[in-house]
Amino acid sequence: MDFEPTPEQKMLAETVASFVKQRSPVERFRKLRAAGQPHDPEVWAHMGELGWLSVPFPEEAGGFGGGPVEVAIILEGLGKALAPEPYLASVVLAGLALARAGSEAQHERWLAPMIEGQSVLALAWAERDGRYDASQPRLSATREGKGWALSGEKVFVLGGQAADQLVVSASTPDGLGLFVVDADGPGVDRRPLRTIDGHGAARLRLDGAVVEDDRRLGEPGPASLAVLQRVLDLGAAAACAEGLGVAQAMLDMTVAHLKEREQFGVPIGSFQVLQHRAVDMFVEVQLLRSMSMMASLRADEADDELRRRSVSAAKAKLGSAGRFVSQQAIQLHGGIGITDEHDIGLYFKRMLALNTMLGDEQHHVERLAGLDGFVGG
Amino acid sequence: MDLSFSAEDEAFRAEVRQFLAESLPGELRAKADVDAPFSHEDTMRWHRILHARGWSAPQWPTEHGGPGLSPTQRFILTEELELAGTPPLSPFGLKMVGPAIIQFGTPEQKQRFLPKILSGEEVWCQGYSEPDAGSDLASLRCRAEDDGDHFVVNGQKTWTTYAQYADWIFCLVRTNPNVKKQAGITFLLVDMKTPGVEARPMLTIGEQPAFCDTFFENVRVPKANVIGKIDAGWTVAKALLGHERTLLAMVGYSQRMLRRVKHIAAETRVGGRPMLESTTWRTKIAAIEVELEALKMTNYRVLAGAQLGKAPGPESSILKLRGTEVNQRLYELAMEIMGHDALSWYNDEGIVPAMEQGVAPQFCYARASTIFGGSNEIQKNIIAKWILGLPSGR
Numbered sequence: 001m002d003f004e005p006t007p008e009q010k011m012l013a014e015t016v017a018s019f020v021k022q023r024s025p026v027e028r029f030r031k032l033r034a035a036g037q038p039h040d041p042e043v044w045a046h047m048g049e050l051g052w053l054s055v056p057f058p059e060e061a062g063g064f065g066g067g068p069v070e071v072a073i074i075l076e077g078l079g080k081a082l083a084p085e086p087y088l089a090s091v092v093l094a095g096l097a098l099a100r101a102g103s104e105a106q107h108e109r110w111l112a113p114m115i116e117g118q119s120v121l122a123l124a125w126a127e128r129d130g131r132y133d134a135s136q137p138r139l140s141a142t143r144e145g146k147g148w149a150l151s152g153e154k155v156f157v158l159g160g161q162a163a164d165q166l167v168v169s170a171s172t173p174d175g176l177g178l179f180v181v182d183a184d185g186p187g188v189d190r191r192p193l194r195t196i197d198g199h200g201a202a203r204l205r206l207d208g209a210v211v212e213d214d215r216r217l218g219e220p221g222p223a224s225l226a227v228l229q230r231v232l233d234l235g236a237a238a239a240c241a242e243g244l245g246v247a248q249a250m251l252d253m254t255v256a257h258l259k260e261r262e263q264f265g266v267p268i269g270s271f272q273v274l275q276h277r278a279v280d281m282f283v284e285v286q287l288l289r290s291m292s293m294m295a296s297l298r299a300d301e302a303d304d305e306l307r308r309r310s311v312s313a314a315k316a317k318l319g320s321a322g323r324f325v326s327q328q329a330i331q332l333h334g335g336i337g338i339t340d341e342h343d344i345g346l347y348f349k350r351m352l353a354l355n356t357m358l359g360d361e362q363h364h365v366e367r368l369a370g371l372d373g374f375v376g377g
Numbered sequence: 378m379d380l381s382f383s384a385e386d387e388a389f390r391a392e393v394r395q396f397l398a399e400s401l402p403g404e405l406r407a408k409a410d411v412d413a414p415f416s417h418e419d420t421m422r423w424h425r426i427l428h429a430r431g432w433s434a435p436q437w438p439t440e441h442g443g444p445g446l447s448p449t450q451r452f453i454l455t456e457e458l459e460l461a462g463t464p465p466l467s468p469f470g471l472k473m474v475g476p477a478i479i480q481f482g483t484p485e486q487k488q489r490f491l492p493k494i495l496s497g498e499e500v501w502c503q504g505y506s507e508p509d510a511g512s513d514l515a516s517l518r519c520r521a522e523d524d525g526d527h528f529v530v531n532g533q534k535t536w537t538t539y540a541q542y543a544d545w546i547f548c549l550v551r552t553n554p555n556v557k558k559q560a561g562i563t564f565l566l567v568d569m570k571t572p573g574v575e576a577r578p579m580l581t582i583g584e585q586p587a588f589c590d591t592f593f594e595n596v597r598v599p600k601a602n603v604i605g606k607i608d609a610g611w612t613v614a615k616a617l618l619g620h621e622r623t624l625l626a627m628v629g630y631s632q633r634m635l636r637r638v639k640h641i642a643a644e645t646r647v648g649g650r651p652m653l654e655s656t657t658w659r660t661k662i663a664a665i666e667v668e669l670e671a672l673k674m675t676n677y678r679v680l681a682g683a684q685l686g687k688a689p690g691p692e693s694s695i696l697k698l699r700g701t702e703v704n705q706r707l708y709e710l711a712m713e714i715m716g717h718d719a720l721s722w723y724n725d726e727g728i729v730p731a732m733e734q735g736v737a738p739q740f741c742y743a744r745a746s747t748i749f750g751g752s753n754e755i756q757k758n759i760i761a762k763w764i765l766g767l768p769s770g771r
Contacts, residue, residue, distance in 0.1 A: 290674035
């Protein structure tokens with residue numbers, strides 16, 4: 001039983017905090033949002049220089065050899081300042097899918113430039129009628145000559161609007177397959193999608209897009225499906241960590257507001273009803289912190305049941321804690337909390353996105369309840 | 378970072394399980410199997426068995442008979458005892474007055490009281506609350522007047538849990554009415570057999586005789602029974618509130634209750650199918666399981682800190698608050714699943730399934746957990762002030 005960060009992990013957290021403070025206040029996100037830019041390529045390149053984009057990849061693939069705990073440290077820090085760079089989308093989701101399903105040559109071709117911050121990857125798995133189930137894509141891949149022809153639609157491709165290459169899940173005659181698709185290639189219709197949180201995504205239509213066989217990651221079938229499902233669990237755990245950063249920032253801003261804002265001649269934080277609401281927020285943030293730690297420690301667990309149980313419990317907790325904390329933060333800010341001018345609303349909307357992506361509370365509670373071990377546990 | 382227990386701690390867990398398998402008497406095990414309520418005699422019997430193993434007061438220092446377990450081992454012991462459904466030992470001697478005597482008592486007081494607390498030979502109860510002093514405890518009025526080498530105590534204490542079985546009561550009494558209210562209070566030990574002491578049990582909403590009103594009429598108490606200094610009882614009382622936070626969350630009890638909820642849902646059928654097979658009910662149960670998991674992980678964080686000898690962090694402040702809420706929600710869900718059976722009240726065996734028999738009274742009594750030991754609202758006041766740094770409430 002040990003929750004102490006190592007000296008290296010502590011240093012990483014400090015580096016992220018100082019980056020956020022000096023180079024990425026919320027104001028930076030506001031400017032990008034106003035300019036309709038999903039993120040800043042210079043900052044992405046800087047993150048590459050700092051080594052952050054290499055964190056979860058094995059050393060053989062040019063990575064740092066870290067894991068979900070290090071990813072969580074980075075995302076909690078970025079979440080606190082709403083940094084819009086597609087870390088979760090490009091590093092955690094698409095990057096890990098490529099790293100785990102791809103060959104050395106494929107790592108060299110697509111992972112290496114992303115690790116250096118020179119390109120962006122995205123994972124296209126969600127479909128219109130599939131909700132949060134990734135196991136049965138309707139987008140199809142069929143053999144065509146020496147390559148493949150892909151047809152179908154993907155929705156809510158996180159980071160997809162900025163991606164150079166897309167890792168796309170497709171059904172093949174042998175089961176689920178993963179293919180790397182050039183985002184601007186022929187037969188690829190990629191439309192940017194504006195999202196509530198301003199981070200953006202893409203909708204993807206493939207109409208017989210031809211893909212060379214060297215763009216197929218591993219063998220279609222159970223192994224590819226297993227990679228995809230494990231990557232989505234890693235992504236859900238990462239969303240918990242970013243959500244924790246968002247929730248902690250909202251709590252801190254709200255407590256500060258309660259101390260500063262005066263009504264009836266006193267700080268409103270002296271009113272017991274508001275104090276207790278703030279304490280309820282604090283309790284939820286603490287519980288979320290515990291669950292985020294647990295999820296990052298088990299997100300890469302090989303035991304499917306234990307991994308799913310842990311990740312789903314944490315993501316479900318992100319749902320309930322995130323909803324409560326973000327809604328109460330608006331409420332306790334009063335009228336100013338409803339304005340676009342105040343930052344609290346930006347956090348509110350980011351929390352909503354994090355809660356929904358990769359499975360909402362209901363989805364994960366149901367998944368937990370459906371596990372074999374649920375009855376006895 | 379690591380979520381597993383060390384091999385040494387796992388070995389200790391195995392040792393506790395082995396002990397439970399061998400030493401929990403058949404009659405108590407039979408009650409535990411269906412979660413039937415334990416009598417006072419059951420509890421004391423189990424106290425003696427734990428004492429014989431050296432585990433009645435895991436948190437006491439070894440010089441006073443504690444077993445010298447690490448914080449993690451104490452947590453494991455508590456969790457396993459709770460998980461097995463063993464009778465909870467009365468906390469008033471072992472967790473409250475005992476530690477107070479260890480911290481503030483004289484050598485004579487330690488020698489006189491500690492061994493019998495440890496063995497269960499003397500049973501204790503707590504005289505804190507009064508009819509007009511609940512959350513505002515320092516406004517208490519039960520007075521102790523100076524009469525040479527004795528005090529003469531007059532007044533009333535209430536919610537004195539199981540005072541009818543107690544040999545001794547530790548009280549907060551007013552020894553000086555002319556100073557700031559916290560400053561004129563003394564921590565005093567009173568023999569329940571002293572003339573003028575009377576405990577009158579009352580029924581709780583669970584219809585257990587768990588609470589008493591305890592009356593004091595010209596009760597003569599030797600000054601040798603003061604713990605700490607005269608008029609410094611508030612300090613002693615406050616020190617007791619800081620007792621082991623790692624054990625406040627009732628994680629073991631709630632895990633056991635969760636299992637019971639699932640068991641009841643598996644045994645209760647609707648339309649010919651067990652309720653546990655219904656997605657609606659499974660997700661309801663799973664939602665509380667998530668809350669329990671979050672509580673448990675928070676408890677682990679506090680435990681890991683304690684094991685390193687660190688001062689409790691802010692996360693430790695939520696354990697009592699959240700632990701009691703989760704526990705209440707589990708009872709509530711059990712009641713909901715039971716449907717009509719939830720309304721059965723102390724009927725003979727066989728009227729409702731044995732597993733359900735005790736749920737309704739326990740559900741009622743569980744409402745006490747968010748009130749005693751500093752109500753959850755008082756806990757929130759404390760967190761608002763000391764952790765969030767919000768200005769004084771009004």
